[in-house]
Amino acid sequence: MAAVAGKALGDSAFSAPGQRGTRQRRVIREWLGTSAAFVSAQQVREGIAAKGDAVGLTTVYRTLQALADAGEVDVLRTDTGEALYRKCGTGHHHHLTCRSCELTIELAGPPSVEKWSQSTADEFGFNDVQHVIELSGTCSNCR
Amino acid sequence: MAAVAGKALGDSAFSAPGQRGTRQRRVIREWLGTSAAFVSAQQVREGIAAKGDAVGLTTVYRTLQALADAGEVDVLRTDTGEALYRKCGTGHHHHLTCRSCELTIELAGPPSVEKWSQSTADEFGFNDVQHVIELSGTCSNCR
Protein backbone atom coordinates (compact mmCIF):
# COMPACT_ATOMS: atom_id res chain seq x y z
CA MET A 1 0.00 0.00 0.00
CA ALA A 2 2.45 2.59 1.14
CA ALA A 3 5.61 1.55 -0.62
CA VAL A 4 6.04 2.55 -4.24
CA ALA A 5 8.35 0.44 -6.30
CA GLY A 6 10.32 3.27 -7.91
CA LYS A 7 13.49 1.55 -9.09
CA ALA A 8 16.28 3.32 -10.89
CA LEU A 9 14.89 3.98 -14.34
CA GLY A 10 17.04 6.65 -15.82
CA ASP A 11 16.44 10.08 -14.40
CA SER A 12 12.77 10.33 -15.18
CA ALA A 13 10.63 9.58 -12.20
CA PHE A 14 7.04 8.53 -12.74
CA SER A 15 8.32 5.80 -14.95
CA ALA A 16 7.49 3.16 -12.41
CA PRO A 17 5.36 0.34 -13.75
CA GLY A 18 1.80 1.52 -14.13
CA GLN A 19 2.72 5.18 -13.98
CA ARG A 20 2.11 7.51 -16.86
CA GLY A 21 3.80 10.68 -17.91
CA THR A 22 1.19 13.37 -17.98
CA ARG A 23 1.30 17.09 -18.59
CA GLN A 24 0.18 17.78 -15.03
CA ARG A 25 2.95 15.81 -13.39
CA ARG A 26 5.54 17.31 -15.64
CA VAL A 27 4.37 20.81 -14.86
CA ILE A 28 4.26 20.24 -11.11
CA ARG A 29 7.74 18.78 -10.95
CA GLU A 30 9.13 21.55 -13.12
CA TRP A 31 7.55 24.23 -11.04
CA LEU A 32 8.80 22.69 -7.81
CA GLY A 33 12.29 22.78 -9.22
CA THR A 34 12.10 26.55 -9.57
CA SER A 35 11.03 27.19 -5.99
CA ALA A 36 13.61 27.19 -3.26
CA ALA A 37 11.15 27.65 -0.39
CA PHE A 38 8.65 25.38 1.26
CA VAL A 39 5.30 25.75 -0.41
CA SER A 40 1.80 24.55 0.24
CA ALA A 41 -0.22 22.54 -2.24
CA GLN A 42 -2.35 25.58 -2.93
CA GLN A 43 0.70 27.70 -3.62
CA VAL A 44 1.93 25.14 -6.10
CA ARG A 45 -1.37 25.32 -7.88
CA GLU A 46 -1.38 29.10 -7.90
CA GLY A 47 2.18 29.29 -9.09
CA ILE A 48 1.42 26.98 -11.95
CA ALA A 49 -1.75 28.86 -12.80
CA ALA A 50 0.24 32.09 -12.90
CA LYS A 51 2.35 30.53 -15.63
CA GLY A 52 -0.75 29.80 -17.64
CA ASP A 53 -0.97 26.11 -16.89
CA ALA A 54 -3.94 24.72 -15.05
CA VAL A 55 -3.85 21.71 -12.78
CA GLY A 56 -6.63 20.55 -10.51
CA LEU A 57 -6.03 20.86 -6.80
CA THR A 58 -6.74 17.18 -6.36
CA THR A 59 -4.00 16.34 -8.78
CA VAL A 60 -1.58 18.65 -7.04
CA TYR A 61 -2.23 16.91 -3.74
CA ARG A 62 -1.89 13.47 -5.25
CA THR A 63 1.29 14.32 -7.10
CA LEU A 64 2.95 15.97 -4.13
CA GLN A 65 2.12 12.98 -2.02
CA ALA A 66 3.59 10.64 -4.59
CA LEU A 67 6.74 12.75 -4.78
CA ALA A 68 6.99 12.73 -1.01
CA ASP A 69 6.59 8.96 -0.91
CA ALA A 70 9.31 8.68 -3.52
CA GLY A 71 11.55 10.88 -1.43
CA GLU A 72 11.81 13.57 -4.07
CA VAL A 73 10.36 16.25 -1.84
CA ASP A 74 10.58 17.10 1.83
CA VAL A 75 7.36 17.53 3.74
CA LEU A 76 6.89 19.43 6.92
CA ARG A 77 3.92 20.69 8.87
CA THR A 78 3.32 24.23 9.97
CA ASP A 79 2.01 24.70 13.46
CA THR A 80 -1.45 25.05 11.96
CA GLY A 81 -1.15 21.54 10.56
CA GLU A 82 -0.74 22.61 6.96
CA ALA A 83 1.63 20.52 4.85
CA LEU A 84 4.51 22.26 3.11
CA TYR A 85 6.55 20.68 0.35
CA ARG A 86 9.95 21.37 -1.02
CA LYS A 87 12.06 19.75 -3.62
CA CYS A 88 15.01 18.55 -1.63
CA GLY A 89 18.57 18.38 -2.60
CA THR A 90 20.23 15.04 -2.45
CA GLY A 91 21.16 13.62 0.88
CA HIS A 92 20.18 14.21 4.43
CA HIS A 93 19.82 17.70 5.77
CA HIS A 94 18.03 19.91 8.28
CA HIS A 95 16.47 23.34 8.36
CA LEU A 96 16.81 26.71 9.95
CA THR A 97 13.58 28.64 9.56
CA CYS A 98 12.65 32.20 10.39
CA ARG A 99 9.61 32.23 12.66
CA SER A 100 8.49 35.49 11.18
CA CYS A 101 9.01 35.28 7.41
CA GLU A 102 9.47 31.54 6.93
CA LEU A 103 12.82 32.02 5.23
CA THR A 104 14.40 28.60 5.28
CA ILE A 105 18.01 27.61 5.09
CA GLU A 106 19.12 24.08 4.43
CA LEU A 107 21.75 22.81 6.82
CA ALA A 108 24.07 19.94 7.26
CA GLY A 109 23.50 18.39 10.67
CA PRO A 110 25.94 18.70 13.53
CA PRO A 111 28.58 16.04 13.10
CA SER A 112 27.72 14.11 16.23
CA VAL A 113 23.96 13.58 15.93
CA GLU A 114 24.21 10.55 13.72
CA LYS A 115 26.15 8.69 16.34
CA TRP A 116 24.05 10.02 19.16
CA SER A 117 20.74 9.08 17.56
CA GLN A 118 21.97 5.61 16.76
CA SER A 119 23.24 4.94 20.23
CA THR A 120 20.10 6.39 21.78
CA ALA A 121 17.99 4.14 19.59
CA ASP A 122 20.07 1.16 20.59
CA GLU A 123 19.70 2.02 24.22
CA PHE A 124 15.91 1.92 24.00
CA GLY A 125 15.69 -0.98 21.59
CA PHE A 126 14.51 1.01 18.59
CA ASN A 127 15.30 0.11 14.97
CA ASP A 128 15.42 2.13 11.78
CA VAL A 129 15.94 5.44 13.53
CA GLN A 130 15.54 8.63 11.66
CA HIS A 131 16.17 12.06 13.04
CA VAL A 132 14.75 15.44 12.22
CA ILE A 133 16.30 18.63 13.50
CA GLU A 134 14.54 21.91 13.04
CA LEU A 135 16.09 25.16 14.09
CA SER A 136 13.93 28.25 14.25
CA GLY A 137 14.78 31.82 15.03
CA THR A 138 14.41 35.35 13.81
CA CYS A 139 16.36 36.25 10.71
CA SER A 140 18.29 39.48 10.34
CA ASN A 141 15.60 41.06 8.16
CA CYS A 142 12.84 40.43 10.64
CA ARG A 143 14.91 41.46 13.63
CA MET B 1 3.77 37.55 19.80
CA ALA B 2 5.10 34.14 20.40
CA ALA B 3 6.72 34.66 23.73
CA VAL B 4 4.50 34.54 26.77
CA ALA B 5 5.65 36.31 29.85
CA GLY B 6 4.86 33.53 32.32
CA LYS B 7 6.74 34.64 35.38
CA ALA B 8 7.12 32.62 38.51
CA LEU B 9 3.77 32.69 40.24
CA GLY B 10 4.03 29.98 42.81
CA ASP B 11 3.22 26.60 41.38
CA SER B 12 -0.32 27.32 40.34
CA ALA B 13 -0.65 28.19 36.70
CA PHE B 14 -3.72 30.06 35.53
CA SER B 15 -2.96 32.66 38.08
CA ALA B 16 -2.14 35.22 35.47
CA PRO B 17 -4.09 38.44 35.73
CA GLY B 18 -7.59 38.00 34.39
CA GLN B 19 -7.54 34.22 34.61
CA ARG B 20 -9.96 32.32 36.72
CA GLY B 21 -9.78 28.96 38.40
CA THR B 22 -12.55 26.81 37.04
CA ARG B 23 -13.54 23.21 37.43
CA GLN B 24 -12.83 22.50 33.78
CA ARG B 25 -9.26 23.74 33.85
CA ARG B 26 -8.55 21.91 37.02
CA VAL B 27 -9.90 18.68 35.60
CA ILE B 28 -7.98 18.98 32.36
CA ARG B 29 -4.69 19.69 34.05
CA GLU B 30 -5.20 16.87 36.47
CA TRP B 31 -6.05 14.40 33.77
CA LEU B 32 -3.04 15.41 31.72
CA GLY B 33 -0.85 14.73 34.68
CA THR B 34 -1.99 11.11 34.73
CA SER B 35 -1.22 10.45 31.08
CA ALA B 36 2.32 9.71 30.03
CA ALA B 37 1.61 9.56 26.31
CA PHE B 38 0.85 12.18 23.73
CA VAL B 39 -2.89 12.61 23.42
CA SER B 40 -5.24 14.47 21.15
CA ALA B 41 -7.75 17.01 22.35
CA GLN B 42 -10.52 14.54 21.72
CA GLN B 43 -8.77 11.87 23.77
CA VAL B 44 -8.46 14.31 26.64
CA ARG B 45 -12.16 14.92 26.48
CA GLU B 46 -12.99 11.23 26.33
CA GLY B 47 -10.63 10.42 29.15
CA ILE B 48 -12.23 13.04 31.31
CA ALA B 49 -15.71 11.91 30.36
CA ALA B 50 -14.78 8.36 31.32
CA LYS B 51 -14.06 9.63 34.80
CA GLY B 52 -17.51 11.13 34.99
CA ASP B 53 -16.52 14.73 34.40
CA ALA B 54 -17.78 16.55 31.36
CA VAL B 55 -15.91 19.33 29.59
CA GLY B 56 -16.87 20.88 26.28
CA LEU B 57 -14.57 20.17 23.37
CA THR B 58 -14.13 23.88 22.75
CA THR B 59 -12.92 24.32 26.27
CA VAL B 60 -10.50 21.43 25.94
CA TYR B 61 -8.98 23.02 22.85
CA ARG B 62 -8.72 26.42 24.45
CA THR B 63 -7.22 25.08 27.64
CA LEU B 64 -4.67 22.90 25.89
CA GLN B 65 -3.66 25.85 23.78
CA ALA B 66 -3.24 28.00 26.83
CA LEU B 67 -1.16 25.32 28.51
CA ALA B 68 0.97 25.02 25.41
CA ASP B 69 1.50 28.77 25.28
CA ALA B 70 2.48 28.68 28.91
CA GLY B 71 4.98 25.92 28.16
CA GLU B 72 3.27 23.44 30.44
CA VAL B 73 2.63 20.96 27.66
CA ASP B 74 4.49 19.86 24.57
CA VAL B 75 2.68 19.96 21.28
CA LEU B 76 3.49 17.97 18.22
CA ARG B 77 1.74 17.22 14.98
CA THR B 78 1.03 13.82 13.54
CA ASP B 79 1.60 13.40 9.85
CA THR B 80 -2.13 13.89 9.38
CA GLY B 81 -1.84 17.32 10.91
CA GLU B 82 -3.53 16.43 14.16
CA ALA B 83 -2.18 18.10 17.28
CA LEU B 84 -1.03 15.94 20.17
CA TYR B 85 -0.38 17.25 23.65
CA ARG B 86 1.63 16.00 26.53
CA LYS B 87 2.42 17.34 29.92
CA CYS B 88 6.14 17.82 29.79
CA GLY B 89 8.65 17.48 32.51
CA THR B 90 10.66 20.49 33.44
CA GLY B 91 13.37 21.73 31.19
CA HIS B 92 14.34 21.21 27.62
CA HIS B 93 14.08 17.77 26.08
CA HIS B 94 13.47 15.82 22.89
CA HIS B 95 11.56 12.75 21.82
CA LEU B 96 12.06 9.29 20.45
CA THR B 97 8.79 8.03 19.03
CA CYS B 98 7.79 4.68 17.63
CA ARG B 99 6.42 5.11 14.15
CA SER B 100 4.10 2.20 14.65
CA CYS B 101 2.61 2.50 18.14
CA GLU B 102 3.47 6.11 19.00
CA LEU B 103 5.29 5.07 22.15
CA THR B 104 7.28 8.12 23.10
CA ILE B 105 10.39 8.42 25.19
CA GLU B 106 11.60 11.71 26.53
CA LEU B 107 15.29 12.37 25.92
CA ALA B 108 17.97 14.74 26.90
CA GLY B 109 19.56 16.20 23.79
CA PRO B 110 23.01 15.30 22.59
CA PRO B 111 25.51 17.44 24.45
CA SER B 112 26.78 19.32 21.44
CA VAL B 113 23.57 20.56 19.81
CA GLU B 114 23.22 23.60 21.96
CA LYS B 115 26.53 24.93 20.83
CA TRP B 116 25.99 23.85 17.26
CA SER B 117 22.58 25.48 16.96
CA GLN B 118 23.84 28.70 18.45
CA SER B 119 26.84 28.93 16.18
CA THR B 120 24.73 28.00 13.16
CA ALA B 121 22.26 30.71 14.03
CA ASP B 122 25.08 33.22 14.41
CA GLU B 123 26.49 32.22 11.08
CA PHE B 124 23.24 33.04 9.30
CA GLY B 125 22.35 36.07 11.38
CA PHE B 126 19.45 34.49 13.25
CA ASN B 127 18.43 35.43 16.78
CA ASP B 128 16.50 33.62 19.48
CA VAL B 129 17.20 30.19 18.10
CA GLN B 130 15.28 27.22 19.32
CA HIS B 131 15.87 23.67 18.29
CA VAL B 132 13.63 20.64 18.06
CA ILE B 133 14.98 17.16 17.60
CA GLU B 134 12.65 14.30 16.92
CA LEU B 135 13.89 10.76 16.64
CA SER B 136 11.60 8.13 15.22
CA GLY B 137 12.04 4.44 14.79
CA THR B 138 10.42 1.09 15.44
CA CYS B 139 10.30 -0.01 19.04
CA SER B 140 11.11 -3.52 20.18
CA ASN B 141 7.45 -4.44 20.59
CA CYS B 142 6.52 -3.43 17.07
CA ARG B 143 9.59 -4.99 15.50
Next chain:
DNA sequence: ATTGACAATGACAACCGTTTTCACTTAGAG
Protein backbone atom coordinates in the same frame (compact mmCIF):
# COMPACT_ATOMS: atom_id res chain seq x y z
C1' DA C 1 -24.12 37.71 51.93
C1' DT C 2 -25.10 40.38 47.67
C1' DT C 3 -23.93 42.49 43.63
C1' DG C 4 -21.96 43.27 39.25
C1' DA C 5 -18.44 43.04 35.74
C1' DC C 6 -16.30 40.32 32.93
C1' DA C 7 -13.82 35.83 32.19
C1' DA C 8 -15.17 31.26 30.94
C1' DT C 9 -18.03 27.84 29.04
C1' DG C 10 -20.18 25.04 25.48
C1' DA C 11 -23.52 23.89 21.69
C1' DC C 12 -23.30 24.84 17.22
C1' DA C 13 -21.75 26.62 12.92
C1' DA C 14 -18.10 28.05 10.12
C1' DC C 15 -13.47 27.16 8.40
C1' DC C 16 -9.89 25.17 5.82
C1' DG C 17 -6.74 21.87 4.32
C1' DT C 18 -7.07 17.37 2.72
C1' DT C 19 -9.21 13.09 0.90
C1' DT C 20 -12.72 10.57 -1.49
C1' DT C 21 -15.96 9.87 -5.17
C1' DC C 22 -17.05 9.14 -9.71
C1' DA C 23 -17.76 10.19 -14.46
C1' DC C 24 -14.77 11.52 -18.01
C1' DT C 25 -10.18 11.75 -20.42
C1' DT C 26 -5.85 10.04 -22.03
C1' DA C 27 -1.32 7.66 -22.23
C1' DG C 28 0.69 4.04 -24.08
C1' DA C 29 0.98 -1.12 -24.92
C1' DG C 30 -0.48 -4.40 -28.28
Next chain:
DNA sequence: CTCTAAGTGAAAACGGTTGTCATTGTCAAT
Protein backbone atom coordinates in the same frame (compact mmCIF):
# COMPACT_ATOMS: atom_id res chain seq x y z
C1' DC D 1 -6.15 2.09 -34.38
C1' DT D 2 -8.11 0.10 -30.23
C1' DC D 3 -8.53 -1.07 -25.83
C1' DT D 4 -7.82 -0.66 -21.04
C1' DA D 5 -6.25 0.80 -16.89
C1' DA D 6 -4.17 5.00 -15.03
C1' DG D 7 -4.98 9.73 -14.44
C1' DT D 8 -7.76 13.85 -13.94
C1' DG D 9 -10.70 17.20 -11.65
C1' DA D 10 -15.20 19.22 -9.99
C1' DA D 11 -17.74 18.60 -6.29
C1' DA D 12 -18.86 16.52 -2.03
C1' DA D 13 -17.32 14.50 2.17
C1' DC D 14 -14.30 14.56 6.03
C1' DG D 15 -12.11 15.82 10.36
C1' DG D 16 -9.62 18.62 13.27
C1' DT D 17 -9.74 23.18 14.80
C1' DT D 18 -11.54 27.83 15.55
C1' DG D 19 -15.19 31.40 15.86
C1' DT D 20 -19.79 32.93 17.59
C1' DC D 21 -22.68 34.22 21.05
C1' DA D 22 -25.98 33.49 24.65
C1' DT D 23 -25.51 31.68 29.17
C1' DT D 24 -23.02 30.56 33.42
C1' DG D 25 -19.64 31.09 37.07
C1' DT D 26 -15.81 33.43 39.47
C1' DC D 27 -14.32 36.61 42.46
C1' DA D 28 -13.41 41.43 43.88
C1' DA D 29 -15.84 45.04 45.75
C1' DT D 30 -19.43 46.31 48.60
